[in-house]
Amino acid sequence: MATARLAPGVALVTVPGQGLAVRTPDGEFLRVDTGTAAPDTVVAHLTRAPGRPEDTAPGSPHHGPAATGSGPSAPGVVDSELAVLVTAFGDAGYLARDGDRVRGPLAGHTVVVLGDDVLTEPLTRFVRAEGGEVRHATRLTDLPDEASPRAVVWCLDSPAPHGLWDEADRLPARGVGWLRCHREGTTAWLEPLAAGPGDVTSADVRLRRLAATPAHRELAAYWAGSCTDDTGPAHTAASAALTASLLTADLIAWAAGRGGSRRLRRVDLRDLTVHEHTVLPVPAVAPLTR
Template sequence: MSRSRLVPGVEVVAVPGRGLAVRTADGEFLGIRARDADEDALLSLLSGAAAAPADGELGRVVRAFHGAGYLTDGQQHPKWPAARRDVRLLGEPVLTEPLALHLAALGAEPRTTPVRTAPDTSSTKTGDLLDGNPAAVVWCLDGPVPDGLWDAADRLPEHGVAWLRCHREGWQAYVEPLAAVPGDVTAAHVRARRLAATPAHRELAAYWSGPRTSGAPVRLTAPAAGLLAALLADDLGRWATGAPETAGLPARRRLRCVDLRNLTVTEHPVLPVPAVAPMPKQDG
């Protein structure tokens, strides 16, 4: 067998009087039944220092680790593919600036549109967002989403462009699912699902439409903006590199709410809203 290494987050520990145990990526401990296998040799194999034998007890244990997903012989950090490096960022600099830094560190090539020239509700067309042939468009708002602002952007997946966004409503910020292909969850879908899930749907719709009266403004702190930017960059990086989902809900079916008072993140499943069939015409 070829050499393999434990995947990040998986570790093996020697427990006095009980042999070896594996600590999984979820933080659970599982005992290793290695029978009469040499523990030092097993640790050497699991660390990738030596190739595992094709048969025998050591080979059996290593194959079990492979089957459980605890070992890898592939690249740990896949590179951001060139075809998906061009990422267009729109919105508030308090969010787009840290996001651009995260994306550049991951291997993308972000292009930031200053907020003063970002498309507005009345003039945005899908063609405007496709200018320069970006692989993805990310739009960050430090406030609620005005009616119609993201209608044109919701059509980006139909043109093969990934679409990701976030916005803030008071002390709550929302990181919406990444939409990469037709049929993925759009901003309009999230809006409809949120209205359907609350008994205060009239109030929520009125809040979105405005006007709103506020006291002292909520200001995004650097840690809060950094957290939102990190969540967006991670979602985009997983899409770009095809990294597998490791925990929680799938990124393209997940709405995350960040409580900006304590930076608590909660996840909510969200599905596309099926198209409504037109009412049949009645005779007469």
């Protein structure tokens, strides 16, 4: 019988007095009718490593001399029951067979990363760990012309200079995912991922933030650079890892086809608390006429 293995996140649970159950990756428990096959035989078949000595050890179900048994516990019957169970597990998506290549959620996606090393380095590691390909750039003109879907992530350990992201805000209209973050003092701002026309852009976030504060003139001047140098605490390894993890989660959602987001997040770098706010795109307004 072909060797089969449990898929990642799937577990077999032996329940006292109840037999075998399977725990799905979503945390649901399902009873398993093993028929004439003993639950421990099913567990052994689905969890042992290929070629282990017990596969051919005397007394094992697959050892040659033992195959001469008869009755409901005969190896031939057990193998038949196992084959039925393996098929059922495979049909339900609970098996990962030998030779299958485990694909990460970002496999097949190229992510272009720009910005400050303190953030781009952990982000690069996380994206690659999830199967994505990372390209680094310093300008939007450096973007490679890839045929596969891709996203652009721009990370700053400082406020975003006025106009820096204006050109990048046009990326979603080209079908490119657009994600960014920056730091203002002790707060890191993670803006929503935009993936198509009409999604929330950096310009939308700025307009919404200006509209939400009575200090809109001061905030606009701060963004324009009319302020003293920022001497506040920059990102630490922990806050950078948290920020990169949240950005990676957004990329995974985008790669899964969930499109853009309307979630603006603030990370307090002093205690790593995360606050979320819903933000909507700003409708286009016709110019005033006399």
